[in-house]
Amino acid sequence: MTREPEAPLDPPSQYGGFRREAPITRISLGPGAPTAWLVTRWEDARAVLANPATSTDLSRPGYPSRTPMSMPPGFFLFQDNPIHDVFRKVLTREFMVKRIEALREATARIFDGLMDELVVHRPVADLVEAVALPLPSLVISELLGVPYEDHVFFQEHSKVLIDNTVTGAQKAAAQGALGDYLETLVERRRKEPRDDLITRLGQQVDAGTFTTRDAADVGAFLLFAGHETTANMIGLGVLALLEHPDQLPRLYAGKAELATAIEELLRYLTIAQSGLARVAIEDFTVDETTIQAGDGLIIMLNSANRDEAIFSATADELDLGRANARQHVAFGYGIHQCLGQPLARMELQVVLPELFRRLPNLRVADRQEVIYKPHAAAYGPALLPVTW
Ligand code: HEM
Known part of the structure; x- marks a missing residue:
């Protein structure tokens, strides 16, 4: 369909x-x-x-x-129990609200840096390339503890991993390079521990829970699961907000109102389009x-997420104040429900209000030029030219 x-x-x-x-x-x-x-x-x-x-x-x-x-x-999304829970249990701690809150400042800093570069491209910039795609992978490198000097390598390879225009061989090469890199990093952190996720994955290797390869795969999987998903939500979120400018003040009405607005965007846009x-x-x-x-x-x-029985006759409308927006299933449900949801929420809560605050005249440069990904598992814009 x-x-x-x-x-x-x-x-x-x-x-x-x-x-x-x-x-x-x-x-x-x-x-x-x-x-x-x-x-x-x-x-x-x-x-x-x-x-x-x-x-x-x-x-x-x-x-x-x-x-x-x-x-x-x-890649524990594709594992049943008991294997799934072994990984999930170790990682749940990493995504607890307190840990994610500690990344809020870094996320705002990363966003600011990307925006400083974007505005140089006046009058038109592609919001996907400039902000939506790099931000989540930079935040995940922060979460994992990828050293700053390796960010460019990490960024380049993760870009290929989610690029639908490259060949299977190019993707496999990027995946291999990232996997090898992460494996080396796990080994390094086992010898020189720091306060980061890679170190804690390394401790699981010491404890005999994982192999080094498992730990590296977890890092690669987090990057894969949390990169394009959040990027799509940023791109589509901007488009939805531009279509409903009267609702923009809700983003600035308070913490609870912002949280509800983000839940409603997640519900309304539900990027996991292929089910x-x-x-x-x-x-x-x-x-x-x-x-x-x-x-x-x-x-x-x-x-x-558009079921009238739950979201009433207005299910097809965007209502950033919707009281039960949080009942959405945009993050799935059950044992595989999105592990990264606190991170995704935090990123969207930082990016969307800040973007419109910095660029109050933000608009799509040419609607005909917006390219969507109709066949991707996660829906969103591939190209979003904006002006301000
Ligand atoms: C707005 C952004 C995101 C959306 C809409 C989203 C959506 C989803 C959905 C629907 C699932 C369930 C898949 C299934 O049951 O078949 C899922 C699982 C998962 N997500 Fe997300 N996700 C997002 C961001 C993230 C981020 C930022 C991360 C981590 C960095 C992440 C990590 C994961 C992981 C690890 C799983 C598998 C959980 C398990 O099997 O226990 N996601 N996500």
């Missing part, structure tokens, strides 16, 4: 019909792929995502993908539909 060209911030309109008439329905994923259940309502989405009879293991038969593969343990994939490992029932072991499921978060 494709979005309406005139409504690039809305999910494809067909989902409303599915929610009303066929909320759990069999769909084809194209030639060579198994069929899967499409889950479109909020309540069913949460029920499936919280069900321990589902798996994210890409190598299981029936997993709704054309290319079955297995992922290393450090979350699962495969059933046992038979179970959801809303009177029997799912059998081996059946694939695609859980459409963007549809669930």
Whole structure:
């Protein structure tokens, strides 16, 4: 299903019909792929995502993908329990609100530096290239403890990792280089510990919980999971706010109001546009539909987040003051619910108000030139020319 060209911030309109008439329905994923259940309502989405009879293991038969593969343990989104929880338990501490708050100042500093460079490009700059993409990876390098002198190397390779225009070989080379780099860094921090995430991952290697490779993979996975996702939310967030200038004051009305506004943007924009994939490992029932072991499921978060049963008749509208915005499932649900959500929230709370404060006349330079990523797993602008 494709979005309406005139409504690039809305999910494809067909989902409303599915929610009303066929909320759990069999769909084809194209030639060579198994069929899967499409889950479109909020309540069913949460029920499936919280069900321990589902798996994210890409190598299981029936997993709704054309290319079955297995992922290393450090990419723990694709691991079932007990392996998943071993990684998640170690990392949960790293994403606690207190740790993330400690990064707020660094995030503001990184943002300021990027903005100083952006304004040089007057009259037009690409907000994606100048701010939205570099900011999250610079913040993650800060979180991991990548030394300042290696930021350029880290940045260059992480850029390739999420670039849809490069070849598979280029991507694999970048992934290999980053993996090797992180492995060396883990070894270095085991000998010279510091107060950073890489050091603490190294301590897990000493304790025998992880291998050095696992620790490096975790670092690479965090970068992968937290880079383009946040970047897309920055780009789309700016576009949504520019379309609703009357609501901009909500960003400055207080801490709680800003937090609610960001939740509403996450709900309204739901960047995980291709849904979350699962495969059933046992038979179970959801809303009177029997799912059998081996059946694939695609859980459409963007549809669930526009469900009128939860978000009322105004579900399709952006309302930065929406009282129950935080009930959204933009970060998923269940054991794999986004680990990085406190970080993503903090970054958006820093960037969006500051951007409009620094550039009060910010606007899209030419709407025809905005390029979206209609087929990417995470939706957002690939090119966003702005002027101010
Ligand atoms: C606005 C930005 C973000 C959005 C919308 C987002 C969305 C999601 C979603 C929907 C999932 C669940 C996937 C599934 O169940 O199949 C997820 C998982 C995950 N996210 Fe995020 N994410 C964002 C930012 C981040 C950041 C900044 C990080 C870390 C630096 C991060 C790290 C992760 C990790 C590690 C998982 C896997 C968790 C697990 O399996 O236990 N994400 N994210």
